[in-house]
Amino acid sequence: MIEPSTDTNRSRCDVCGTHFTVRFRYQILEGGKRTVCSRTCQRELLAAKAQCSVCNTRFELEFPYQVVVAGGKRTYFCSKACRGEAGAASVASAKGASTARSASPATRRIAVFNHKGGTGKTTTSINLAAGLAEAGKRVLLIDADGQGNVGASLGIRGERTLYHVLVQGASVEDAAVPVRSNLDVLTSNEMLAAAELYLAQRPGRHRVLRDRLANATSAYDVVVLDCAPALSLLNQNALVFADGVLIPVGCDYLSLIGVKQVLKTLKDVRTLLRHEPKILGVLPTFYDVRNRISRDAVATLEKGFGERCLAPIRVNTKLREAPSARQTIFEYAPESHGAADYRRVVETVLHRAAPLRASA
Secondary structure (H helix, E strand, C coil), X not given: CCCCCCHHHEEECCCCCCEEXXXXXXXXXXXXXXXXXXXXXXXXXXXXXXXXXXXXXXXXXXXXXXXXXECCEEEECCCHHHHHHHHHHCHHHHHHHHHHHCCCCCCEEEEECCCCCCCCHHHHHHHHHHHHHHCCXXXXXXXXXXXXXXXXXXXXXCCCCHHHHHHCCCCHHHHCEEEECCEEEECCCCCHHHHHHHHHCCCCHHHHHHHHHCCCCCCCCEEEEEECCCCCHHHHHHHHHCCEEEEEEECCHHHHHHHHHHHHHHHHHXXXXXXCCEEEEEEEECECCCCHHHHHHHHHHHHHHHHHECCCCECCHXXXXXXXXXXXXXXXXXXXXXXXXXXXXXXXXXXXXXXXXCCC
């Protein structure tokens, strides 16, 4: 259920024209572009729009795989058989596109990582991925946290998740959910806890994620991983897979202490696992210029990290409200301070991601 809030949740039904307050997840369709006041209107809207592009059957949308977004155009499939038939027909063009991409830089893999919770990792992951997609990059956002907050924030639930890719060998193409133009999401849920047990029993257990995803994500320009706030084997896998790390840090004393643990983990990855992801930046979050602790925190990070300390993300109500509307900050409040701050982060990452493999 979506929490009722201010007038920003007042919407107009795209079927009957009734003005209503958004209260339930089903009332928001197509990433926030369509709203309906009731289940009856929802069925009518879906029935009116959903026609299989292969067999022309009209059907009611039920699963993420039934809609594919490419180049801003939506294609519908009534079954996996029809989607597979359409995919087989496009193999030749896909191979041609792959050949054309071979001359472009390799896929950039960015882990948004901090052991401490409540530092804005999921908010940063979603808006970084959305901003990169908006800039024309083909982006895959991976939720590597079993809480599944990425899917909840965007109003999606994948039929297959990161668990199925890691444990059952499902393909990224089948599991990823297209949610925006240039943006796909690989969701997670509580089943990811069982993946930890699976990883623990595997040889080369810290490299399983890289082995599963390295070739499967080559169609993307950037892969963004939203890591869990934990010292876990899955996080080790994420860091070994990533070639760059973005570290959100809350502007408070305990978060500053937590940065030391992050640096120690990265050092262990370098010395024990023989992989060295570059620190793209340390991102101060929940910055309130009125509070001395916020100013002191940013000053401390700037002193310790120099130019790797990014401009802070200011405290912004719109950033808190956007997930309730199942939207990114760029869709929910494009003129807000939160949108401006994250656009700056996107620009910095685009600038620094090119030489990711250079020595830190």
